[in-house]
Amino acid sequence: MSSRRPRRPDVTTSEAVGGVETLGLELHDYDERWVGIFGEHRDRIAKALTGVDVGIEHIGSTSVPGLAAKPIVDIVVTVEDITAEEDYLDALLAAGYVLRVREPGHRLVRTPAHDVHVHVFEHDHPAVDEYFLLRDRLRSDAADRALYEDTKRALLSRSWEDKNDYTMAKSEVILAIKARARAAREREA
Structure with a gap:
């Protein structure tokens, strides 16, 4: 993390506004419209956060051409200070x-239709690089892309009471893919 000081202490607990949700999860074949949806929301976010130093990137499965995904476009927005919600949160809500x-270290806003999730982190938060590491590996390696899709399809054949349980069940495969991505990054360096 950077050496700058946050304006105030960050939250110390996790709060899911609205409580636990049971959502239907289904995989869709890759849809080229996801890139356009990202572009629309990138522009919407940039306009809302005019004057704020932000990064805006498409992440998650919908950012990987050819990969089947839940039809939820994930976006990562980076800000200077996550504790300074007045700099970004009110504008995103508006x-x-x-x-x-x-x-701690993360805010998530989404569309009322739940089809776009915007993850907000500080510029140098380690999770941001982890998102990029996985995304870029899946974009560049057909075998890992197929492994990830097959894993998701197998897991979605089961019933999940909580979307977070499904997410956790993918973690072993995601960690293995990211390990290969790190090794490839080191070889290229």
């Missing part, structure tokens, strides 16, 4: 997003 998660 732009039509709804707060879903407030937890």
